[in-house]
Amino acid sequence: MKLWHKVYLITLAVSLILTNVGIFLVFHTTYQQNLEQEKTRAEAHSLLIYTSINNNMVYYEQRGVLDQPFVRIIGRNHGVYYNNQGVKIQIWQGEDCIYSTDAKIKWEDLQYDEAARTTTLFDKDGEKYVFVTQRFDTKEEYVFCYQQPLTELQQSWDRLVVIYISMSVVISLLLAIFLGVLLQRLMKPIAVLTDAVIEMQQGNYESRVALKGNDDIARLAANFNAMAETICENVKEIRQENEAKQRFVDNFSHELKSPLTSIYGFAEYLQKSNASKDEQVECLGYIMEESERLKKMSYVLLEMEKLHTDGNNIEMEECDCNSIRETVQQEIRMDLERTGVELEWQMSSRKVCGNRMLLEVLLTNLVRNALRACADGGTVRISMEENSIRVQDNGCGMAPENVKRATEPFYRVDKARSRKDGGTGLGLALCRQIAEVHGGRLLITSRVGEGTTVTFSKELGKDNKLYKEDSV
């Protein structure tokens, strides 16, 4: 059963009970009071009549003429007179009724005490009476009975009861309706909130609650919205990471298949065909080249994995820029000779802070990329500062879509040429990781036909945009 049903039923039941019981008690008490008043009034009235008859009875008894017919006469005189006021009297001798305005009342109906006046309420056949019985002061036992029917009181009370009941019904209905509406209004925000939660549980992370007001439920709704926002972002992030991982796995398996196809293919070819010696040498050469490619790829991937897991424990020191420059120059000597490109070094600082080997790898990769981008005779400008390293070339440049994906593992702009150069497609991915390990970022700007600039800087925090569409 819903919460608000429970609240509703309990509240309704309690208030109805209380109201009705209250009203009932009030009525009842008033009624009793009225009855008491009637009794008192009747008693007073009866005293009046009693005294009158009593005087007569005593007087005539003293004269010795009081006999039943005489009593009857006295009774009748008073009875007829007071009957016009609606009062009935009876005179009893022993258990015989000598006179009675109304014959309905029997001796058993009366309560009689010889010593004192007795006032009682009596109900016969739905008619209520006040009886007052009193012994006359005569020597003989004569009893006076005063009877006041309470018809008027009865009728007015009956009318009141009807009014009471109908009022009670109306009030109960109104209360039920009002309470119902009120509670439903109050509970509606909860229903709205519940719906939003269900939406979210079914996978719609965009569901939000629009609730106005300052009460508890509105606050709950606001907090729910905030929580939903966080969940939404987290889910987005997780999805993106997952997609990136999936892409990596796809690319990686593709990158594996090609060398393996070559290696297996040429080996099978040499085995099954009657190849000439020259052809054998050629094919074996291809096998070795592809194996070399696999070796390089696995090495770089291992390096990247090490950086990924061990990134926080890398040793940093003050590295001498010149010695880094010498190492890099030595590494790329062959590529440099082949392409005839000019290298320009701009050292603004003596020292750079970081891990020496990693910085060398980073710089070597960036310079190699730059050399590859340049046609014969281009220029590559390398600048080293205390917290950043920049490599700028005026080679072929990259389109914006390529810039965005440049640091993705295995991503290449020109696949065929890159493979010919012995590239793995992992260079920039590794550089990015090295940058991150140093607490910095890689920034790539490029224009087709004009050249590319890659900057590694520790000052680029997480708030900076990573890639720009236009060149700097």
Added chain:
Amino acid sequence: MANILIVEDDIHINELVKRNLMLVGHRCTQCYTGRELVEQLQKEYYELILLDVMLPELSGFECMEYIKNTPVIFVTAKGALQDKLKGLSIGAEDYIVKPFEMLELVARVDVVLRRYQTNEQIFQLNGTTVYLEQRRVEVNGVEVDMTPREFKVLEALIINKNIALSREKLLELAWGYDYEGETKTVDVHIQKLRKKLDWENEIITVKKLGYRLEART
């Protein structure tokens, strides 16, 4: 045999495919990009195109729009079911996934060429002529009797000429996948063929590997 165009951006794999196909007697032209493909199509007519799906700039699927009236076999590393379905639904004759075996490539090429009837129906070597479609063999002009099984073995050797075939492979090609017999029967049949066709020096035994029909042109 047939004039085949190979479109593959990986240089080594391109070379591999070319050598395999040339071994069994086809003529091959190599290109490395979609653009080169379009150029080649305008220069010459090809009987079969081997096309890599993942090419720079123009993808293999997009290239299909430029190819008319020529059967295409997709050769690619993307082996998921939906890739295969896409390739076949675009109009390719077949879809080979890398890495592949030599014999698989040769067989699939042969099947497609046969479908388009561009494969040589007559094979000649040192005085012996084999009419593949009519299933007849003539040695120096004289017809020679062959059992159906012998012809099947001969056919396998011819289609895969210059490639060493293991006894198991010959069993598979000539007797079928379900055959559970010994490989000895292969040796017996080879002997018979050598005798009947006077090909003692043409069908050579390759140590530890099997048999090879030497038919270099």
